[in-house]
Amino acid sequence: xxxxxxxxxxxxxxxxxxxxxxxxxxxxxxxxxxxxxxxxxxxxxxxxxxxxxxxxxxxxxxxxxxxxxxxxxxxxxxxxxxxxxxxxxxxxxxxxxxxxxxxxxxxxxxxxxxxxxxxxxxxxxxxxxxxxxxxxxxxxxxxxxxxxxxxxxxxxxxxxxxxxxxxxxxxxxxxxxxxxxxxxxxxxxxxxxxxxxxxxxxxxxxxxxxxxxxxxxxxxxxxxxxxxxxxxxxxxxxxxxxxxxxxxxxxxxxxxxxxxxxxxxxxxxxxxxxxxxxxxxxxxxxxxxxxxxxxxxxxxxxxxxxxxxxxxxxxxxxxxxxxxxxxxxxxxxxxxxxxxxxxxxxxxxxxxxxxxxxxxxxxxxxxxxxxxxxxxxxxxxxxxxxxxxxxxxxxxxxxxxxx
Numbered sequence: 116x117x118x119x120x121x122x123x124x125x126x127x128x129x130x131x132x133x134x135x136x137x138x139x140x141x142x143x144x145x146x147x148x149x150x151x152x153x154x155x156x157x158x159x160x161x162x163x164x165x166x167x168x169x170x171x172x173x174x175x176x177x178x179x180x181x182x183x184x185x186x187x188x189x190x191x192x193x194x195x196x197x198x199x200x201x202x203x204x205x206x207x208x209x210x211x212x213x214x215x216x217x218x219x220x221x222x223x224x225x226x227x228x229x230x231x232x233x234x235x236x237x238x239x240x241x242x243x244x245x246x247x248x249x250x251x252x253x254x255x256x257x258x259x260x261x262x263x264x265x266x267x268x269x270x271x272x273x274x275x276x277x278x279x280x281x282x283x284x285x286x287x288x289x290x291x292x293x294x295x296x297x298x299x300x301x302x303x304x305x306x307x308x309x310x311x312x313x314x315x316x317x318x319x320x321x322x323x324x325x326x327x328x329x330x331x332x333x334x335x336x337x338x339x340x341x342x343x344x345x346x347x348x349x350x351x352x353x354x355x356x357x358x359x360x361x362x363x364x365x366x367x368x369x370x371x372x373x374x375x376x377x378x379x380x381x382x383x384x385x386x387x388x389x390x391x392x393x394x395x396x397x398x399x400x401x402x403x404x405x406x407x408x409x410x411x412x413x414x415x416x417x418x419x420x421x422x423x424x425x426x427x428x429x430x431x432x433x434x435x436x437x438x439x440x441x442x443x444x445x446x447x448x449x450x451x452x453x454x455x456x457x458x459x460x461x462x463x464x465x466x467x468x469x470x471x472x473x474x475x476x477x478x479x480x481x482x483x484x485x486x487x488x489x490x491x492x493x494x495x496x497x498x499x500x501x502x503x504x505x506x507x508x509x510x511x512x513x514x515x516x517x518x
Contacts, residue, residue, distance in 0.1 A: 158473035161371030165379050169280035171363050172371035174273035175238040180250050183231035183317035184262030194415050196397050198408035202227040209406035211397040217419020219395045224339050231317045240388045265321040272356035277346035290328040330362045342379045381479050384507025390467040390481050398423050400433045431483040435505040438478050438497050457496045463488035
């Protein structure tokens with residue numbers, strides 16, 4: 116029997132219009148802390164609200180690239196690993212943007228709108244946008260295609276709204292169609308835009324005109340998995356961000372600290388830019404079903420991706436590394452603690468981001484590890500401290516090594 120192949124991206128229908136009386140926002144679950152005296156397991160401010168109820172957080176200066184025009188979908192499809200041609204209006208997908216050698220330049224969420232594509236990605240490592248530019252990368256290859264490429268990263272403020280009660284709040288306060296809880300896509304589903312096809316055009320967004328409202332404030336609302344399934348990115352004009360934050364605070368919605376946002380990101384296994392070192396390959400991140408199509412037409416870097424698919428395995432995998440002690444990691448790609456085979460001092464990977472995991476009550480680091488080091492019976496350590504590896508997201512539950 117042949118090896119099962121991921122078909123990559125699929126199609127999601129736009130979210131349905133909610134009923135006139137959406138479900139009330141549930142109260143917090145007030146789950147008690149575990150290991151209350153252990154500083155490693157103390158949850159950062161807002162963590163439990165993100166997990167159990169509702170919280171907002173600063174999403175930073177996200178990269179927002181708009182590609183509008185008749186040829187936009189076909190053009191961008193030639194530079195990313197996902198298949199964009201079949202995306203329904205209002206739906207989206209994850210995708211890697213590789214270089215000609217198939218090495219990852221960017222991991223992003225791509226959303227289909229009536230006149231093109233909205234591309235969202237994490238803030239760059241340098242924080243000021245002076246690093247690798249997707250807009251410049253695409254523009255380099257743009258010759259005669261009927262489209263316009265706009266880097267709108269500086270035009271808007273972006274905020275996260277997440278937690279089990281986030282959808283109910285948006286059903287009540289947003290003027291965009293938000294589906295019922297039953298419509299919420301699962302982990303293997305694609306991210307979904309909440310900008311319905313009849314709302315807004317990229318040409319207007321590029322001019323600073325957003326297609327809907329959130330609590331009476333001009334906004335675009337995107338649904339994705341930034342902080343786990345069912346989290347939302349609220350995009351508003353810079354001058355209106357304070358008004359929206361004041362509204363949330365006035366309703367008692369907790370602000371999640373940067374540490375809480377990072378803790379959830381790590382537990383969900385979402386690689387940040389610091390987790391994507393030079394020469395990383397798309398399949399190493401274990402997101403084939405969500406971000407890679409093995410049946411689409413040609414695109415930049417496809418030869419390497421196809422070769423790895425034919426080989427049937429990768430030499431490195433993106434996993435979590437768990438220790439009972441602090442594992443420090445530098446802010447730049449490739450910097451951080453080295454993971455070794457216990458007793459042999461043989462380096463098998465590098466921790467690229469790390470911090471406490473309230474869910475585990477231990478420290479959790481992320482990084483690309485050599486696949487052979489993840490075999491049963493292999494004992495790992497970090498700076499002399501016994502370690503074990505875990506599948507990401509943590510909900511998968513598989514692990515190895517010595518705890």
